[in-house]
Amino acid sequence: MNKTINAPSQDRREYIRVTPEPDAPIRVDISGADFIETIKAVDISENGVGIIVQHGFHGCHVDQPAIFVIHLPQPINKFFRVEGMIRHVRNHSFGVHFTNLNDKSRALVRQYIAHGVKKRGWWNYIRYVMGILH
Numbered sequence: 001m002n003k004t005i006n007a008p009s010q011d012r013r014e015y016i017r018v019t020p021e022p023d024a025p026i027r028v029d030i031s032g033a034d035f036i037e038t039i040k041a042v043d044i045s046e047n048g049v050g051i052i053v054q055h056g057f058h059g060c061h062v063d064q065p066a067i068f069v070i071h072l073p074q075p076i077n078k079f080f081r082v083e084g085m086i087r088h089v090r091n092h093s094f095g096v097h098f099t100n101l102n103d104k105s106r107a108l109v110r111q112y113i114a115h116g117v118k119k120r121g122w123w124n125y126i127r128y129v130m131g132i133l134h
Helices: 103-119 122-129
Strands: 027-031 036-044 048-052 065-072 078-090 093-098
Touching: 027 048, 036 103, 048 078, 065 093, 065 103, 078 103
Parallel strands: none
Antiparallel strands: 027 036, 027 065, 036 048, 048 093, 065 078, 078 093
16 A cells, blocks of 8 residues: 655644545545535545645635535545535645544544554554554
């Protein structure tokens, strides 16, 4: 498994992000006031998801709320609905902050991240599960 793990750094990220494998993408269905899209996530954390929309979003603005359905691939193979805010737009890259991730959905995201962290080494996996690395 080739998941990339991005640890918190000077870019102010609070949570670990993992990048999905090319053959097992995270599908994201997005609906906002002026748009509906289905795309693939670039990365995901407990706090949000990164997406790229090559054609851009017309009618999409920073701090605009939207509804997201996140489809996590194997080994989780589940989806959840969450509200979020678009926090930054850079070219065709969008950062989405989850605003009401419930406990059940957070557990699914944590499982997905833990699976990616585990593939990168047991030490990081143990630290992540124990809450030392988040």
